[in-house]
Amino acid sequence: MYRKKNKDQLEFENFYHPFGGNLESNNRWVQLSKIISWDELENQYAKLFSEDQGAPAKPFRMALGALIIKEKLSITDEETVAQLKENPYLQYFIGLTEYRYKAPFDPTMMVHFRKRLTKDILGVINEKIVMAGIDINKNDSKSEDDKGSSDDSKTTQPCGDTGETEAQNSGTMMLDASVAPADISYPTDLNLLNEAREKLEEIIDVVYDAYREEMDKPRTYRNTARRDYLRVAKKRKNKPKSIRKAIRKQLQYIKRDLGHIEKINSQFHCLHLLSRIEYRNLLVIQELYRQQKEMYDNRSHHVDDRIVSISQPHIRPIVRGKASASVEFGAKIVVSNIEGYAILEHCSWDPFNESTMMQDQVEEYRTRFGFYPEVLLVDKLYRTRDNIMWCRDKNIRISGPRLGRPSEDKNKYKKQEQEDSGKRNGIEGIFGTCKRKYSLGRIMSKLDITSESTIALILLVMNLDKRIRDIFIPILMKYLSWKNWSFCLEF
Secondary structure (H helix, E strand, O other): OOOOOOOOOOOOOOOOOOOOOOOOOOHHHHHHOOOHHHHHHHHHEEEEEOOOOOOOOOOOOHHHHHHHHHHHHOOOOHHHHHHHHOHHHHHHHHOOOEEEOOOOOOOOOHHHHHHHHHHHHHHHHHHHHHHHHHHHHHHHHHHHHHHHHHOHHHHHHOOOOOEEEEEEEOOOOEEEEEEEOOOOOOOOHHHHEEEHHHHHHHHHHHHHOOOOOOOOOOOOHHHHHHHHHHHHOOOOOOOOHHHHHHHHHHHHHHHHHHHHHHHHHHHHHHHHOEEEEHHHHHHHHHHHHHHHHHHHOOOOOOOOOOOOOOOOOOOEEEOOOOOOOEEEEEEEEEEEEEEEEEEEEEOOOOOOOOHHHHHHHHHHHOOOOOOOOOEEEEEEOOHHHHHHHHHOOOOOOOOOOOOOOOOOOHHHHHHHHHHHHHHHHHHHHHHHHHOOOOOHHHHHOOOOHHHHHHHHHHHHHHHHHHHHHHHHHHHHHHHHHHHHHHHHHHO
16 A cells, blocks of 8 residues: 655755754755655556555655665665664655654665566656756757757658658767676586585475475485585686586486485475475576586587576576676666666666667657657667668668768768767766666676666666756856956956
């Protein structure tokens, strides 16, 4: 159940604090709260709950505010709650009306917040923030331009065969893909099989303890299996033949353990004794054994939907071909950069070719703004013949060399290509900022839905920081220029 409070956004002057002194109204958290339309965004969050059933849920501002604080400060869930308990500015930011000495919620609620505020909901919130920031930039630029030149920008062009008109192409859109690595150890076949064997032995122990008087304990040869694993794992270098032999032994141990569990379950129907995590691990290990056995028999290192983590089976290897890591393990994302703001266009745990989605993502640009971009800055992977011809039909200039024979004025196009390459560094800078300043370089969430929410939230927080800079830096620059001018007048 969700109870929506029928009141306007809390004013900072009305925030009550029991201790003496005054709180600053220009604090960063106070200023950040003013640029988020909490009441407008709360309506979509309220649709997730029943109107009259269940316990009352935490308010939308508290849920989103706590997640923003966590990502902005790059701290854990426990540290987020501790900061909320100690800092009155953070309590005002999440919507409390007065300072409280106890924590507003348990740290485990942060997981529920990430489940409720999904990637799609955060995407809607992020787009509202981006559109508001772009409108501010446009208003500032229009105030500085000559009013007489505004007539030329209102030209229209026909839209298909419908006879309708649409605005002329305008703006620059950048597209690129990256990987948000998950927090897992580098997976190897031998390590995965050893981990699977140990988890199966734990499951056998749980089942045996329940039927100790009715059955003999199955032989798992766990000590021998552990020695066989360490004999190879402790060596700095191993020959492929020795690794293959060790994998074969671990496959035999896992096959034996799975046979014991199947035999016991057929006799006692004992799978209900397992916890939810143990039962899920059993299902994952069965698929892992099938994949590893298939690769071992075929002497191959490739299989569809390859499992690289037992605890996070949704993670897939993504081949990127980078110098630092040729293969990364996590979600592959496509991000667009529009006037410095980042929008998550696509997120998937399976590898995909981002060039096949370019046209749909440019159409999303048209849906947001009502017109196509004038310039599309992408890397070479996007420059397929189909995409180039599609951009030509839409009157979009795509970055890169022109098709066909070299033009006589080749220096002009070469200079344009160099300028586009320099401008495209903006999208690379977004990935670098998200991975160094924020937590996109290592996603700590364990579930697929919470990991996707974390990725979307990181981009949202980065856009909020840019909104603050766009609002207050011009004011600061005007103030500094006035101070310099007044200083000159004194002399």
